[in-house]
Amino acid sequence: MGEVGGLVFGLTVTLNIGQNRKCGKNRHILPMKTPTHSSRRPGYTLIEILVVVSIISLLAAMTNSAIQTVLIRTRAAKVATDLKDLVVGISMFTMERSRVPVPPGFQSEEPFPLHEGSPVLAVLLGENRYGLNASETVYISPKPGSNGAGGLVGNTGSYGYMDPWGQPYYLVVDASYNERVPNPDKKNSHEAISSRAADELFGRSAAMSSGPDKRLFTKDDIVSWR
Ligand SMILES: [Ca+2]
Numbered sequence: 001m002g003e004v005g006g007l008v009f010g011l012t013v014t015l016n017i018g019q020n021r022k023c024g025k026n027r028h029i030l031p032m033k034t035p036t037h038s039s040r041r042p043g044y045t046l047i048e049i050l051v052v053v054s055i056i057s058l059l060a061a062m063t064n065s066a067i068q069t070v071l072i073r074t075r076a077a078k079v080a081t082d083l084k085d086l087v088v089g090i091s092m093f094t095m096e097r098s099r100v101p102v103p104p105g106f107q108s109e110e111p112f113p114l115h116e117g118s119p120v121l122a123v124l125l126g127e128n129r130y131g132l133n134a135s136e137t138v139y140i141s142p143k144p145g146s147n148g149a150g151g152l153v154g155n156t157g158s159y160g161y162m163d164p165w166g167q168p169y170y171l172v173v174d175a176s177y178n179e180r181v182p183n184p185d186k187k188n189s190h191e192a193i194s195s196r197a198a199d200e201l202f203g204r205s206a207a208m209s210s211g212p213d214k215r216l217f218t219k220d221d222i223v224s225w226r
Contacts, residue, residue, distance in 0.1 A: 072212055075164040076222050078149065082142065082163075083207040083224040086171065089124050089139035090205040096137070100173045100204055103130050107175045109182050111208060111216070113168035116153065116160035120171065125159060163209040163222075170216065172206045181206050185226070190219035201225050 093101045101123040114121045119129045126138040142161060145151035150164040161169050172181045184206065185197035211220035 075149075075212075079163055079209045079222045080224075082150070082161075082169065083209065083222065085140050085142070086124070086161075086169065086207040087203065087205050087224050090171075090173065091203070093124065093133075093137075093139050094174075094204045097132070099132075100175065100177075101132055101139075102173050102175060103132075106173075109172060109175050111170040111172050111184050113170050114161040115168040117158040118160065118168075120173070121159055121161055122157070127157070163211075165210070165212055165214055167210045167214050170208045170210070172201075172208075174204045179204065183225070184208060184217065185223070187217045188219070188221065189217055193219065 090101060101120050103119050112118075112120075122129045123132045124139045126133065126136045128134055128136055143149075143151045145153040145162055148164055150162045150166075153160045153162050163169055170184075172184060174181050180200040180202050181204075183197050183199060183201050185193055186199065188194040188197065206223065206225050208216070208221055208223040210216045211218065211222050213220050
């Protein structure tokens with residue numbers, strides 16, 4: 001009985017050890033635990049992604065529009081200052097010299113551009129064209145042109161004076177010496193502007209920019225008299 005009991009005990013221990021080894025081996029070959037639904041990170045549906053993309057696009061468009069509006073206003077303010085300086089410069093020239101700074105024989109009271117080589121611009125900048133500015137007095141001092149800001153373009157002796165949209169400023173000068181010039185707004189294509197425009201403007205000159213649309217006599221023109 002003692003030998004039988006020892007044998008049974010020995011077999012039991014051996015079987016237990018074998019089962020434990022088997023279990024330990026199986027731990028390495030069991031397949032990985034499949035993630036359950038509750039442990040998975042939440043995803044996004046196509047509709048949610050499209051909504052987010054749409055909102056971002058809308059915000060980008062609104063921001064771009066606001067930037068463009070601010071840019072136009074900033075440029076318009078700079079243009080208004082340039083036009084005022086031109087009119088004041090011509091007034092100063094006329095008071096000092098009892099004539100307007102146009103070449104002899106110039107009689108037009110239509111707007112003309114201050115493109116490169118403009119003699120009127122050269123005289124205002126201090127050049128003695130046609131003997132009009134023997135003292136070489138400087139009546140306007142615009143900055144050299146830069147991309148998107150306008151200013152003086154060209155070389156010494158053949159400058160042009162451009163607005164921020166790359167078009168030359170325009171001038172109307174009192175060539176008839178009656179201290180008024182025809183109102184260019186009468187030609188404006190915008191009814192609300194042309195219909196209420198006076199026939200004439202008082203003063204020795206008027207100056208204008210064709211504005212962002214680069215076309216003269218349209219609603220977005222920037223002028224020295226409005
Ligand atoms: Ca225009």
